[in-house]
Amino acid sequence: MDVDEQLPRPSAYTLETIPFGKLAHHIRREDLVEALGPGTYATLQQQAASGGESFTSKYLKKQVANDPQLSQHVRGTDLGTRAFAKYQANLERITNLANAAKSREVREAMAEPRQGYMGCIAT
Numbered sequence: 753m754d755v756d757e758q759l760p761r762p763s764a765y766t767l768e769t770i771p772f773g774k775l776a777h778h779i780r781r782e783d784l785v786e787a788l789g790p791g792t793y794a795t796l797q798q799q800a801a802s803g804g805e806s807f808t809s810k811y812l813k814k815q816v817a818n819d820p821q822l823s824q825h826v827r828g829t830d831l832g833t834r835a836f837a838k839y840q841a842n843l844e845r846i847t848n849l850a851n852a853a854k855s856r857e858v859r860e861a862m863a864e865p866r867q868g869y870m871g872c873i874a875t
Contacts, residue, residue, distance in 0.1 A: 767836045772823040776813040778838040779831060784812060787831045792822065 765774070776784075785793050796815050800807040816822045826832050845851065 767827055767832060770836065770839065772817040774839060775832065775835050776817060778835040781809040781812065783831050784816065784826065787826050787829050788822065
């Protein structure tokens, strides 16, 4: 196998099949708020307040993930396409065999220096 080849992907997700939680990881809060619109944003904010929860990015993404209509709406926008492209780029970077080989070499090279490390002597 060539060093430049890719490892097989753990799963072949498409924009329609990727779990929204994985997709949401690549979406900034400001972009999600813009994609949802002011009405939906206000509704979700009121739900958080009435439930006694903080209105955080995590809460917002969780609510969108739990609502199939909202998550499908986000997938259909340009934001969903951009987030999926970021997901694919990260997956390729992680599964690249050249990166894995380099990490393995660095790990092996640092094994001996780590054994002799006694900690910071300044304290």
